[in-house]
Amino acid sequence: MKWKNQILNLEAYKPGKTIDEVKKQYKLESIVKLASNENPYGYSPKVDQALKDFKASYILYPDGYASNLREVMADLLNVDARQLIFTNGADELIQIISRALLEPGKNTVMANPTFSQYRHNAVIEGAEVREVDLLNGKHDLKGMLSQIDENTAIVWVCNPNNPTGTYMLEEELQVFLEQVPSDVLVVLDEAYFEYVDKDIAYNSLSFLEQFPNLIVMKTFSKIYGLASFRVGYGISSIANIQSLDPARPPFNTNVLGQLAASTAILDKDFVESCRLKNETEKQKYYDFCQENHLSYFPTQANFILIDFACDGDKISQFLLSKGLIVRSGKALGYPTGVRITLGSKAQNQQVRNAIKEFMELNS
């Protein structure tokens, strides 16, 4: 076969072990998955009702334009319906953006470590990847600006950043956007936006008018608890969306996903209750880390990256043997860390107990 060269050296995404695999391997009854930052509190109960009431046929293709979801979202976000693109998860939007803009001879700038799919898709398109190390877990925006040249097509900003959970403030983003050339697309990935503390959160859509080269990316997979439905979306200028749309597969979001998303987005109480619980649970992890002299990044998301000052695989393997699936920092650019999704109260207590046990065994 005549595979692209870059494909031959690329590894497929390795998801954490599945619940069934861990059950079998360790002969455990109950497994807690805290590896992919899904919502431990589920999703809005209104979604179940909407799905139950759903009557249309599965035989026909879905509405490729996601008209109903589009209308709901345009209304809610106060944007023109043509400023929106809906995708099979935000992952697919990353793919579409990369396909539409990247090719050999072009380059793309991103932080390191950050969400792995920016790099992955850029490599497939044959573009040069310019990674700029984080500074104390935060994007080094000055460093990123210095990497931009006339061949730069995309700059990725993950806010809050996965895997560190750090958040850049409105002023920082403003200053950054002012300095990015207007023909370079800035992708602002806000997969965890809903978790950000209310006193520092800001509406990045207010930047769209001043910066038509900005696209904001969001998802229903995290706080909305609908990861399995695969719905993400982007908000940008009408012109940008028109240019991206030909790279979008015609029926990329499905009928149930569209329905679940348009129902979930209206249940603001559910989202707020999850944010508050997350805040409470986050504080308990902070206290635990301080008591046990573990360093961590203060997080604005529903995960925490903790440094155990030992091989991250070792502690994540230990947690796995207890039925707790977390993400070793080894695969995330922090070899001595572990990224743990903030679960429910009981789940988090279980994790902290297991960590204590690990530390006692290894001290």
Ligand SMILES: *Cc1c(COP(=O)(O)O)cnc(C)c1O
């Ligand atoms: C989870 C995640 C996504 C992708 O989410 P989808 O499930 O594809 O919508 C995108 N960006 C970041 C930073 C994420 O953590």
